Amino acid sequence: MAISPSIITGSHVLKHRHGMSGMESSDGEEYTYQDESGEEDVGGVESQEEEEEYSYSDGEGGCAPVPLPPPSSSMADGCKVIDADELRATMSALIDDISSVLAIHPCAAAALLRHYNWNKESVIDSFCTDPDQAKEKAGIMRFVPDLQTSDKGRLCGICREDVPAEALVALGCGHFFCRGCFTQYLVSKVEEGMGCPLTRCPEYRCPEMVTENFFRVLVPHATLAAYLRYSLKSFVDICSAFRWCPGRGCDFVAMGNSSLRACLCKCGMLFCFRCGEEAHVPASCEDMVTWVEKCKNESETANWILANTRKCPKCATRIEKNQGCNHMTCRQCKFEFCWICMGPWTEHGANTGGYYKCNKYDPSTPTKDEQDGAKAKAELDRYLHYYQRYDNHHKAQEYATKQEEEIERRMMRLQETDGSRWIDVQFLKVANEKLVECRRVLKYTYVFGYYLPEGTARKRLFEHHQENLEKFTEHLSWLSEQSLEEFKKEEKRSEVVNYTRVTETFLKNLLKSVEDGLMDEDGEDMEEGGWEGKSEPGRRAGAAGGGQVGEAAEEGRRTLPSRDGAGGGARARRSGVARA
Amino acid sequence: MQKHLGKEFRRGNANFRVQKELREWLANPTENLQVAVGDNIRVWVVTLTGAKGTIFAGEKYKLKFTFPMDYPSKPPSVYFLQPPPRHEHVYTNGDICLNLLGRDWRPNMTASMLALSILSMLSSAREKKIPQDNHVHADNPPGKEQANWLYHDDRC
Numbered sequence A: 001m002a003i004s005p006s007i008i009t010g011s012h013v014l015k016h017r018h019g020m021s022g023m024e025s026s027d028g029e030e031y032t033y034q035d036e037s038g039e040e041d042v043g044g045v046e047s048q049e050e051e052e053e054y055s056y057s058d059g060e061g062g063c064a065p066v067p068l069p070p071p072s073s074s075m076a077d078g079c080k081v082i083d084a085d086e087l088r089a090t091m092s093a094l095i096d097d098i099s100s101v102l103a104i105h106p107c108a109a110a111a112l113l114r115h116y117n118w119n120k121e122s123v124i125d126s127f128c129t130d131p132d133q134a135k136e137k138a139g140i141m142r143f144v145p146d147l148q149t150s151d152k153g154r155l156c157g158i159c160r161e162d163v164p165a166e167a168l169v170a171l172g173c174g175h176f177f178c179r180g181c182f183t184q185y186l187v188s189k190v191e192e193g194m195g196c197p198l199t200r201c202p203e204y205r206c207p208e209m210v211t212e213n214f215f216r217v218l219v220p221h222a223t224l225a226a227y228l229r230y231s232l233k234s235f236v237d238i239c240s241a242f243r244w245c246p247g248r249g250c251d252f253v254a255m256g257n258s259s260l261r262a263c264l265c266k267c268g269m270l271f272c273f274r275c276g277e278e279a280h281v282p283a284s285c286e287d288m289v290t291w292v293e294k295c296k297n298e299s300e301t302a303n304w305i306l307a308n309t310r311k312c313p314k315c316a317t318r319i320e321k322n323q324g325c326n327h328m329t330c331r332q333c334k335f336e337f338c339w340i341c342m343g344p345w346t347e348h349g350a351n352t353g354g355y356y357k358c359n360k361y362d363p364s365t366p367t368k369d370e371q372d373g374a375k376a377k378a379e380l381d382r383y384l385h386y387y388q389r390y391d392n393h394h395k396a397q398e399y400a401t402k403q404e405e406e407i408e409r410r411m412m413r414l415q416e417t418d419g420s421r422w423i424d425v426q427f428l429k430v431a432n433e434k435l436v437e438c439r440r441v442l443k444y445t446y447v448f449g450y451y452l453p454e455g456t457a458r459k460r461l462f463e464h465h466q467e468n469l470e471k472f473t474e475h476l477s478w479l480s481e482q483s484l485e486e487f488k489k490e491e492k493r494s495e496v497v498n499y500t501r502v503t504e505t506f507l508k509n510l511l512k513s514v515e516d517g518l519m520d521e522d523g524e525d526m527e528e529g530g531w532e533g534k535s536e537p538g539r540r541a542g543a544a545g546g547g548q549v550g551e552a553a554e555e556g557r558r559t560l561p562s563r564d565g566a567g568g569g570a571r572a573r574r575s576g577v578a579r580a
Numbered sequence B: 001m002q003k004h005l006g007k008e009f010r011r012g013n014a015n016f017r018v019q020k021e022l023r024e025w026l027a028n029p030t031e032n033l034q035v036a037v038g039d040n041i042r043v044w045v046v047t048l049t050g051a052k053g054t055i056f057a058g059e060k061y062k063l064k065f066t067f068p069m070d071y072p073s074k075p076p077s078v079y080f081l082q083p084p085p086r087h088e089h090v091y092t093n094g095d096i097c098l099n100l101l102g103r104d105w106r107p108n109m110t111a112s113m114l115a116l117s118i119l120s121m122l123s124s125a126r127e128k129k130i131p132q133d134n135h136v137h138a139d140n141p142p143g144k145e146q147a148n149w150l151y152h153d154d155r156c
């Protein structure tokens, strides 16, 4: 089903004020490090500068790179991350609480809690109002903690055989079945999955619940372990205060509330507490649902268009993109072009004065096979425009994430080649972490942008921010992929450090602007006039804070500890890490 | 039929229980329900004849029962072969909206109990009409697991 974006976005922008909590970084952060050289210094003539501490810290930013080493209990603005053991303890505490308040067996308390969706208050309310009704609903009307035994042989309703007394078992309801049949039934319930904590007596219409104790006594060890996992899983799924980390193979759980937009897991995954997906600022959870649905419907078309290889626009050699940067250089003819638009790269950079168009969908650009009045086609083109860029940043994000190990190796080699210390080569890691973050946000800017009405001042402002962030991200990506030989030069390191910082500024500007509803700095809604976007990029870029690469880099250079001040070559090498 | 009844199955095997049920069914024949079994003991075709004095009186319909390997922990798959009766709980693809076939199945129930429930469901109908939500479901292949079904009403 194709959804008209203009309908969706009608009221969208006004509502779009994300609580960006957890996504902001402090302004006054420092890329500094602890000076450990003091130990080696002999003779007490230490200059003032040498006493300075350079430590790596991110201020309180939740979106800043994952701090190293990871803290033992990671908190991202009110969101606590716990493991399965802590979770189990939380669940048990709740059960024990109800058990002691209502003076009932913990297994019965658990059944009540499950029935009332783990809401302690409704369990107590219902139980105090009408205990029999509450017990009946929860399936513990005739609860007994242990298996019942029979005084005589009976017909087992499952195998339909006459069974001697000693082979029969029953719940509190007294419906006897042979042990083997009962066990097989429970095992099959666990194999069915999620619903197994709500298994009832095998007898037709009997409401009695099979509580945990019976599973413990009857089923094999592995099945019991699976039962306990499902039991814990349904607890998390039902309680709104918990959310599984969506990270692949990650078993951590976040505790928080739905007003949280970003939760940082111990595994490094940053996710949205409200919807449980990867953190998706600036797009809203609702945008994401519609977008994912849309992508599912269009996936075949999109995949067809987005083949993973492209032909060099100049010599038609087939090129596979295997690095994170969109700046491609053909191996055959050395032609430099942009992976996204296939245009020459020379038309992209700010240094050439060219206008970076790669993030904009321009409906006036004629497409070869476009037919007049083919609205559906136009809509598909529009979607593909956004999807392609979304997908591209997604892949680049994955690439950058996978690079982490390779970067550690590069850091090691760089140290070996020129004797730098571990801390001196951190800039590579920091840059990559910033790249991962920018790729993630850029990816979701295309979801946000897709639902932002065309032709509005808001959209122009948004695309301006997006363009800036994209430009700097691409450049940072390209810079940090340079050969290690290059990084022996101090100015190359400084360049990476500075670009990391400037890129971060643009990231913050974009998120802040969306948070502020994409209004002009004066607080005016720029629906009419005001900011002319395209026609005056220079004015805007300058005013918006460091639009010009040179300017920003220049500013960065000024902040470096000077060679002279640091007192010589050894110290100078360290200044590859800039200080604010 | 005799070849199925003569075989020896181990207790706990689905065939063991199905064979027992088949024996019980044949020992207590019902006028309106006739069972036929082909090569596979776990696939039955039950011919249902509308009860006297009901709107389906004398009409014949065929129900296909398929017993899963973990029967009776899991319910059999049961649906009407074409053409199915026009009933507000029977989809035109043959599926039957019956809680006992999904959510409320318990392992001490039997195929004959299900067949009797379906017969009584037809008997209690006042008019011949298809389910309100037939259009949403009619194109699905019949007989799939009713794991997440919402039933029209508890009794059907």
Ligand SMILES: [Zn+2]
Residues within 6 Å of the ligand: A156, A157, A158, A159, A160, A161, A163, A177, A178, A179, A180, A181, A182
């Ligand atoms: Zn038995």
Ligand SMILES: [Zn+2]
Residues within 6 Å of the ligand: A171, A173, A174, A175, A201, A202, A203, A206, A207, A208
């Ligand atoms: Zn019972």
Ligand SMILES: [Zn+2]
Residues within 6 Å of the ligand: A245, A246, A247, A250, A251, A252, A265, A266, A267, A268, A269
């Ligand atoms: Zn995680």
Ligand SMILES: [Zn+2]
Residues within 6 Å of the ligand: A272, A273, A274, A275, A276, A277, A280, A284, A285, A288
């Ligand atoms: Zn969300």
Ligand SMILES: [Zn+2]
Residues within 6 Å of the ligand: A312, A313, A314, A315, A316, A317, A330, A331, A332, A333, A334, A335
């Ligand atoms: Zn080429």
Ligand SMILES: [Zn+2]
Residues within 6 Å of the ligand: A338, A339, A340, A341, A342, A343, A348, A357, A358
């Ligand atoms: Zn481009």
